Each structure stands twice: as C-alpha cells, then as structure tokens.
Amino acid sequence: MREQEHLGDDRIQVSIFMSPFNVHVNWYPVSGAVSYFKYHPGKYLVAWHPKSSTENERSTVVVRNPKHGDVLFRQIAGALARRICTYSEPNATASQGSEFGFIKFGSRVDVLLPLHARITVALGDKVQGATTVIARFDQTA
Numbered sequence: 001m002r003e004q005e006h007l008g009d010d011r012i013q014v015s016i017f018m019s020p021f022n023v024h025v026n027w028y029p030v031s032g033a034v035s036y037f038k039y040h041p042g043k044y045l046v047a048w049h050p051k052s053s054t055e056n057e058r059s060t061v062v063v064r065n066p067k068h069g070d071v072l073f074r075q076i077a078g079a080l081a082r083r084i085c086t087y088s089e090p091n092a093t094a095s096q097g098s099e100f101g102f103i104k105f106g107s108r109v110d111v112l113l114p115l116h117a118r119i120t121v122a123l124g125d126k127v128q129g130a131t132t133v134i135a136r137f138d139q140t141a
Contacts, residue, residue, distance in 0.1 A: 001013050001085075003076070003112050004054075004134055005038070005060055005072075006036050006038075006060065006062055006065055006072065007112070008032065010115060011072070011112035011113060011114070012043070012112070012113045012115060012117055012119060012135075013087045013110055013111070013112050013113075014111045014119060014121065014134055014135065015053075015108055015109070015111075016108065016109045016110075016111070016127055016134075017047055017048065017108050017109050018047075018103070018107060018108065018109070020080055020105050023040075023129060024102045024103045024104065024105065024107075025099055025129060026073075026075060026100055026101050026102055026103065026109055026129065027089060027096075027097050027098060027099055027100065027101045027129050027130040028094040028095060028096055028097065028098055028099075028100050029063075029071060029073060029096065029111055029118055029134060030062060030063050030065050030068070030071045030096050031038070031063070031094055031095050031096040032060070032063040032064045032065035032066060032071075032087055032090070032093075032094055032096070033060050033063065033064050033091060033093060033094065034061060034063055034064075034088050034089060034090055034091065034092045034094055035063070035070065035090065036060065036061065036062035036072075036090065037059070037060070037061050037086065037088045037089055037104040038059070038060050039058075039059045039084070040057065040058050040059070040060070041084065042055050042056045042057040042058060042077075043055045043056050044056060044057065044077055044079050044082065045078070045079065046079045046136055047076060047078035047079070047107045048102075049110035052076055052078065052108065053074060053076055053108075053110055055093065056076050056078065056107075057073060057076075057077040057082075057084060058074050058076045058077065058084065058086075059074065059075045059084050059086040059101070060072065060073075060141050061074075061086065061100065063094045064141075066086075066136045067083045067135075067137070068111070068114060068116075069114045070114070070118075071112070072111075072112040073109060073110065073111045073112065074109065074110045074112075075097070075101060075103050075107075076101060076103075076107055076108040076109065076110065077107050078107030078108060079082055080105045080107070082104065082105070083103070083104040084101065084103050085101050085102050085103075086100065086101035086102070086124055087099070087100055087101050088100050089102075090100065090101075093105055097130045104107055111115060111134060111135075113135050114137075116137065116138055117135040117136070117137055118135060118136050118137070118138065119132075119134070119135050119138060120133050120134065120135055121134055121135075125131070138141075
C-alpha cells in the first residue's frame with residue numbers, strides 16, 4: 001500500500017485488531033529514534049472499516065532504525081475506543097518492546113513496514129503485545 005501521511009512510499013501494512021476484552025497497551029515494534037509523531041482528531045468508525053485508518057482519531061509514530069529504515073505505526077480509535085494515549089515524541093529513543101502508549105478500550109494498530117520486511121504472522125493469528133514477532137528483516141538488507 002502507498003503510505004500517504006509522512007513517508008510517501010510503498011509499504012507492507014499489518015493491522016492488529018483489539019477487542020474491548022484485549023489488553024490495549026502498545027509497544028514499540030522496533031528500536032531507533034522517533035523521527036515523527038502526529039495526533040489526528042477524527043471519527044469513530046468501527047476499526048475494520050476501510051477508512052478508519054485515515055478518518056478515525058489516531059496517532060502516527062515513525063521510528064527510524066539505523067539498519068532497517070523507517071517503521072511507521074498508527075494507533076486507531078474505533079467505535080468504542082474514545083481515547084488514544086501516546087508517549088512518543090520526536091527525537092526520543094525507542095526501544096523495541098517498551099511501551100509507547102495505549103488505546104482505552106482498544107481498537108486497532110497498523111504497522112507499516114519497509115518492503116524488504118518478511119511478515120511472520122498470518123491473517124487471523126492472535127498476537128500478543130511485546131511477545132509476537134510480526135515481521136523480520138533480512139540481515140543482508
């Protein structure tokens with residue numbers, strides 16, 4: 001998919017949906033420096049709606065990893081989730097697996113990875129925050 005907000009290039013998108021019964025803490029998917037952060041007020045469409053990632057309340061964070069490039073991730077509020085909390089700020093250091101925020105009552109997190117990433121999860125998998133490996137980077141990239 002073409003990322004339109006900040007990077008302006010083609011990306012692999014992995015969307016993680018959370019039910020109101022899930023834990024809604026969000027962890028950095030990669031280490032590096034936070035190079036971009038923006039909060040967007042918006043609607044509260046259901047998380048699986050195709051326009052929820054561009055029209056709903058959301059926060060976008062980009063972490064620049066020196067070896068693998070930029071990884072963009074987005075917290076997206078849904079029909080029940082009405083509050084996003086993000087601790088990230090530009091120039092902060094991100095450590096993979098450390099907490100960067102949460103979504104009250106959950107909803108969705110999109111992770112937009114470089115095209116050279118190898119996705120390790122499949123549609124319908126149940127992932128666990130700070131535990132499940134979503135993708136791996138080829139060591140030669």
